[in-house]
Amino acid sequence: DIQMTQSPPSLSASVGDRVTITCQASQDINNYLNWYQQKPGKAPKLLIFDAANLETGVPSRFSGIGSGTHFTLTISSLQPEDIATYYCQQYDSLRYTFGQGTKLEIK
Amino acid sequence: QVQLVQSGAEVRKPGSSVKVSCSASGGDFSNFVIGWMRQAPDEEPEWMGGIIPLLGVTNYAQSLQGRVTISADRSTSTSYMELRSLTSEDTAVYYCAKQGSAGAFDIWGQGTMVTVSS
Numbered sequence: 001d002i003q004m005t006q007s008p009p010s011l012s013a014s015v016g017d018r019v020t021i022t023c024q025a026s027q028d029i030n031n032y033l034n035w036y037q038q039k040p041g042k043a044p045k046l047l048i049f050d051a052a053n054l055e056t057g058v059p060s061r062f063s064g065i066g067s068g069t070h071f072t073l074t075i076s077s078l079q080p081e082d083i084a085t086y087y088c089q090q091y092d093s094l095r096y097t098f099g100q101g102t103k104l105e106i107k
Numbered sequence: 108q109v110q111l112v113q114s115g116a117e118v119r120k121p122g123s124s125v126k127v128s129c130s131a132s133g134g135d136f137s138n139f140v141i142g143w144m145r146q147a148p149d150e151e152p153e154w155m156g157g158i159i160p161l162l163g164v165t166n167y168a169q170s171l172q173g174r175v176t177i178s179a180d181r182s183t184s185t186s187y188m189e190l191r192s193l194t195s196e197d198t199a200v201y202y203c204a205k206q207g208s209a210g211a212f213d214i215w216g217q218g219t220m221v222t223v224s225s
Contacts, residue, residue, distance in 0.1 A: 001169070031209065032209050032210055033209075034209060034210065034211040034212075036212075043202055043204075043215035043216065043217060043218055044152060044202075044212070044215060045215075046207075046211055046212060046213045049207065049208050049209045049211035049213070050208055050209035050211070051209075053208070053209075055211075055213065087151055087152065089152075089210075089211070089212075090210075091209060091210020091211070092210075094166050095154070095168075096142070096154035096210060097154065098151040098152045098153070098154070099151060100151050101151050
């Protein structure tokens with residue numbers, strides 16, 4: 001199975017900061033990479049699909065880029081409501097795996 | 108819009124089984140691809156398997172093959188996930204989700220806590 005390595009595991013940033021989270025796949029997954037936000041006690045929420053497409057209703061400060069094995073999620077200006085854990089997820093050959101997550105905190 | 112509503116929390120003893128339901132509303136259930144994930148405390152979600160209700164075709168994670176069965180009832184727009192031979196390591200929140208583009212899960216149920224304890 002394809003492994004997803006996400007970094008950093010945790011991140012502390014200030015409101016207004018630009019924040020970047022990376023995800024590395026163990027093999028080429030084309031653009032089949034998705035990003036989720038999860039707040040405590042809630043289900044994951046889809047932010048970005050197909051590496052770079054913003055899900056309807058998601059603020060434009062979220063963006064994604066990448067292809068092949070290397071992908072990034074960027075929050076252009078961190079807001080207090082962005083405090084959450086973020087996961088990448090790949091889809092290849094009817095198999096799906098999630099990264100280990102990045103816990104984002106306010107400094 | 109599409110909503111997925113799951114059944115309530117369950118407590119089971121080791122060696123038993125559990126069946127969780129996921130009822131869809133607001134869309135054409137038959138044309139969905141439904142995935143099931145679970146998430147142990149402080150862990151990432153783990154994909155367990157999925158089903159295409161229109162075709163009745165299922166697909167399971169290799170790690171759970173033989174212990175999990177996913178089914179769907181088109182007449183009630185409900186999917187089910189049954190997990191057998193439970194151990195404490197199966198304690199987790201179980202989610203159903205609808206699959207959209209690029210294998211992304213765009214609509215999620217609220218989650219069902221399953222606790223396995225003697």
